[in-house]
Each structure stands twice: as C-alpha cells, then as structure tokens.
Amino acid sequence: MKKVLSMMLVLAFVVSSFALTVTMVSDTGGLGDKSFNDGTWAGVLRAKDELKANVKVLISKEQTDYVTNLSNAAKESDVVIAVGFMMTSALFDVAPQFPRTKFIGIDIAPSQGTTIPSNVALYLFKEQESAFLVGYLSASMTKTGKLGFIGGIEIPPVKRFEFGYRAGIKAYNEIHNKNVEAILGYAGGFGDVAKGKQMAMAQFAQGADIIFHAAGATGNGAFDAAKEKGLSFYGLDANATLKDIIDKYYEKGRGYFAVGVDSDQDYLAPGFGLASAMKRVDTAAFLGIKSSRSARSFKSGVHTLGLKENGVDISPMKYTKGMVSNSTFAELAYLSSLIKQGQVNVPDSEDGLASFDVTSVKFPF
CATH class of the missing domain: 3.40.50.2300 (Response regulator)
Known part of the structure; x- marks a missing residue:
C-alpha cells in the first residue's frame, strides 16, 4: 500500500x-x-x-x-x-x-x-456567417424597415461582420420581397462606451429600431441606448421587469433593440438585447x-x-425568444444548414455582397 x-x-x-x-x-x-x-x-x-x-x-x-x-x-x-x-x-x-x-x-x-x-x-x-443570421433575424423583426450597424475600426474581422449582416438583410429582402435598409457607422475605436451610445441614439433617430454592433466595449453603448430608448417608448421605468417589457412590446407592436457580438451579450439589457452574433x-x-x-x-x-466547426453561432436568445415567430426560427435553422453544407456562401467582401443571391432558396415548409 x-x-x-x-x-x-x-x-x-x-x-x-x-x-x-x-x-x-x-x-x-x-x-x-x-x-x-x-x-x-x-x-x-x-x-x-x-x-x-x-x-x-x-x-x-x-x-x-x-x-x-x-x-x-x-x-x-x-x-x-x-x-x-x-x-x-x-x-x-x-x-x-x-x-x-x-x-x-x-x-x-x-x-x-x-x-x-x-x-x-x-x-x-467566419464572422460573416453568424452576422448573416442576426442580419436575417433583424430584418424579420424590424417595424421601421431600417436597421443600424456600428463597427469599431474598419479591420478585416469587423468588416466581415458588416458584410455578413448586410448579406442577411439582403437575403431576407430577396426571399420575402422586402426593402429593409441598413444605416452604417464606424466609431474609430473599441473602448468608448459613451460614443457607442451616442452613435446608436443617432441611428435610432434616423429611423433604425434594431442596431447590431461589432465594436467591442464601444458597442456596449448600443445596449444602453436601446434600453433607454425602449423604456421611454414603453413608458416604463428602470425597475421594469422582463415580463413588463415583453408585455409592452406586444402592446405597442414594436420596440428598440441592440444586437451583441463575439460573446452572448443579451444579458446586458434583458428584453432589449435581441440576440448576439457569437464568435467562439x-x-x-x-x-x-x-x-x-x-x-x-x-x-x-x-x-x-465557422458555423460548421461550431466556431460561430447565434445566441440562445434567452430573453427575447418569445418575441420571434416560429417561422423565423425555422427559416434561420434551414439557412444555417445550407451554410454548413456549403450551399449558401456568405460573402466577406463588398464585391461578394454585390453578387450574393439567394433567390433560388426555397424553404421546405
């Protein structure tokens, strides 16, 4: 022993x-x-x-x-x-x-x-793949027909987020015969929360009701802006519960949201963080x-x-899943499967976005 x-x-x-x-x-x-x-x-x-x-x-x-x-x-x-x-x-x-x-x-x-x-x-x-999913989701959820995007610095990974987001919007427009537009802005840095909030408020003022950020800590300001704008629109105070927020969303028929990046950021503003484009x-x-x-x-x-390797994904949407229709989730799942199989190639450049076409996609439901 x-x-x-x-x-x-x-x-x-x-x-x-x-x-x-x-x-x-x-x-x-x-x-x-x-x-x-x-x-x-x-x-x-x-x-x-x-x-x-x-x-x-x-x-x-x-x-x-x-x-x-x-x-x-x-x-x-x-x-x-x-x-x-x-x-x-x-x-x-x-x-x-x-x-x-x-x-x-x-x-x-x-x-x-x-x-x-x-x-x-x-x-x-393949940041563009997770961004595609939140772009499509956002396009399905907007009530104003305008979406926002705030990038940090125009470096390759951030640009891939932008192109993927715009591709998701374009795909939704083509499949559903809509004309959702994107308002684009770059903060020039990743560490200025106040500037991120200021930019988000400006995009909300231009008509956007959902804003996706790929701007690090700067983008956290978009969540502050979505919560402030949303609470005011709903007539709620800072102590409002998630149930209060969801009830008001259905009562009003619309709201204001931020979309997170890299990690699951939905918790930053429960009920106002629609989803996150996760990069693992x-x-x-x-x-x-x-x-x-x-x-x-x-x-x-x-x-x-990428999606196939579980390197990128969309967040579980813990707080907002009930606001999204089952048909939208079904479409996202099907598009995700096409991306994993290589049947849909999400663009990562301006030229690729210009030639991106999903008109041949037909949902089997």
Whole structure:
C-alpha cells in the first residue's frame, strides 16, 4: 500500500510539474469589455479548470504595449495567447525570438507572403456567417424597415461582420420581397462606451429600431441606448421587469433593440438585447492551449472556424425568444444548414455582397 501511495504521489508531482503556464495578452479593450477579450479569457479559464494550466493575463493599455507584453509573457510561459488583429505585427516580430514558446493568435491573419513561424497557430473565424443570421433575424423583426450597424475600426474581422449582416438583410429582402435598409457607422475605436451610445441614439433617430454592433466595449453603448430608448417608448421605468417589457412590446407592436457580438451579450439589457452574433474565441483559445501540450498535437498555421466547426453561432436568445415567430426560427435553422453544407456562401467582401443571391432558396415548409 505504501508503494502504491508513493507511486501516486510521484505521478501527481510529475503531472503538476508539466502543467502548462499560459499568459493571455489582451488588446487595448482589456478585460471587462464583455466581448472579445472576456470571451478569450473564458477559454483560458476553461484550460485552467480542465487542463490544470497555470494562467495569467497582461493588459495592453496602448498598442505600444503589445511587443513588450508579448515578450514578457514569452519569457515565463509555455503558451502565449495574442488577442486581436491589431497585434499582428507585434506577434510576428516577437514569436521567432522565442522558438520554444507556443503562440496562439486569436483573430490574427498573416499578410500575403508572410511565413508563419512553426511555433505560431492562428485562429480566424467566419464572422460573416453568424452576422448573416442576426442580419436575417433583424430584418424579420424590424417595424421601421431600417436597421443600424456600428463597427469599431474598419479591420478585416469587423468588416466581415458588416458584410455578413448586410448579406442577411439582403437575403431576407430577396426571399420575402422586402426593402429593409441598413444605416452604417464606424466609431474609430473599441473602448468608448459613451460614443457607442451616442452613435446608436443617432441611428435610432434616423429611423433604425434594431442596431447590431461589432465594436467591442464601444458597442456596449448600443445596449444602453436601446434600453433607454425602449423604456421611454414603453413608458416604463428602470425597475421594469422582463415580463413588463415583453408585455409592452406586444402592446405597442414594436420596440428598440441592440444586437451583441463575439460573446452572448443579451444579458446586458434583458428584453432589449435581441440576440448576439457569437464568435467562439473561447473555443479557439481552449483548443489552441490544449493542442500545445505536445509537439504532435500542436499545428502551426491558420485554422478557420465557422458555423460548421461550431466556431460561430447565434445566441440562445434567452430573453427575447418569445418575441420571434416560429417561422423565423425555422427559416434561420434551414439557412444555417445550407451554410454548413456549403450551399449558401456568405460573402466577406463588398464585391461578394454585390453578387450574393439567394433567390433560388426555397424553404421546405
């Protein structure tokens, strides 16, 4: 018995001694953005729980912090998580200097002709696919015929959200012979909640009744605006219950909504957060860390996750599901299946959007 116990203690020591040390380097949105950074951190915490990894985070307050934070993280970590497209140059500068450290880039894509170091795995997403679903949903729900979009900075992943959203609206228009319009705006940053609210209020004033944001913490202001505008429209105070809100929605026949991004943000304004276009950065972070446990399982290069790979999705709509018709949910499910099968290819560019056509889609119900 003593020998068995000794062996178990030795084994436990060996396992703990090989626990991965993981450091996440945030972008300038930092933790608490309720979006991209928080989602990635959730994946890191999952690795802590399931893989017994030792984890920490370094917050980048400015873009000039990226190189320093990545370098400091690499000096003391087995795995470094680099978060966000804006960190691309810094990651490709730092990673070759630390060949024994694995680097996981979230939403980081190499520029054309760039060789990806053997210790770097990049995870990209088909943001346009989840955005397509919330665009179609929003088009089905609008009572004004106008929808809003607020982007942070015009970088590739944000533009893919925009194109997917517009494609969803276009698909709804073609299938249902409607003319829903989109009002587009960019905030120029990801960390200004007040500006996000100001932009949302301006789009509501222009006639939009639903606004999708892809703007990090800036976009959280859209939820503040939707709640403020909605409560005023319903004649309710800040203490109104979800039941009060839903009852007023049916009484008035319309409302004001925000649509979240990256993670399930519906809880930010229950009853006013229609849905969220989820990008499973948590899944990507966890998979990247898990693969880093051995040279055999770690695969450098680019890994792209879409609906088919469960890398993007629409939120469960915990608070607003009862406001949406069963026919709309059925249409979304069918369109989602077509996307997964490759029969509908959601565009990720302006040219692709211009030629996007779903007039051949016929629902089997």
